[in-house]
Amino acid sequence: MPNDYRLDDQVGYKLRLATQRHLEIFSRHLSDVTPTQFSILARLYEVGETSQNQLGRLVAMDAATTKGVIARLLEKDLVEARADPNDLRRLQISLTDAGRSLTIDAIEKARKITEDTVANLTGRDVKRLLELLDKM
Amino acid sequence: MPNDYRLDDQVGYKLRLATQRHLEIFSRHLSDVTPTQFSILARLYEVGETSQNQLGRLVAMDAATTKGVIARLLEKDLVEARADPNDLRRLQISLTDAGRSLTIDAIEKARKITEDTVANLTGRDVKRLLELLDKM
DNA sequence: AAATAAATGTTTGCATACTAATGATATAGC
């Protein structure tokens, strides 16, 4: 009989709770884009124009997922897409001017988001948490 | 210029990666239900019949989200619902026989899932990680 | 005690993200 199993003590469960909390904080500070969309924007800001697939890889997203996220960013006119003349399969993605300025602004807000998310932890704790998540 | 912002070092980003990894492991071991569905089942196993809303609260889910998860479990005949005669708003949820035996089985698999998820961490690390996630 | 107000439980509709399967173009090996 599995009466010694504690759902509340499982990594997966706690991960969900932590993520939930983070999402809530995120949307409070930054309601224009989701965390997923933000990571695409931030990476794009970092690396400049890239193909859709490549971009997805740079933020650890499935090609299909990336497609959807990009589609939403296109609709908001934050990024633009053009066919790569050298490789007709590729779709080159880049920030629009609006996208760039929103991203710069969002990055500042993102600092605050991270800060709030780990508000209950000491600096040492945060470092450890990041290490452990990494190691995992 | 925000060129000192490192997406890869943000808690939110790392949380997403960790969750991703966990989901992958979960579905490999347990393809019948999702982690969300499992947590409902596990909790239901623990507490017996409860109202839909209450159940959601017990696993930290929105009422609307809970409704959706329960709907899928109903379709799979893992849980059953009946109206509470004392309070017509309430929907009492309980495990079916099939649900109960699947849950017992799933809990055993869940142990393995947790084990695999934290395979790269020492026992001490795991304890610390759980504490940090909690504290957060 | 009836009427109104507030709280609680559930449902609906919509947005986001993820997966598996498919189609299109490019590259490598023969």
Place this chain on the structure above:
DNA sequence: GCTATATCATTAGTATGCAAACATTTATTT
């Protein structure tokens, strides 16, 4: 040059999450 394989992107289907709406119960007021 031709076939096989790999890469890039898309489509269709499912799951989760939130905001708003609706129904029933409980509390408050008259």
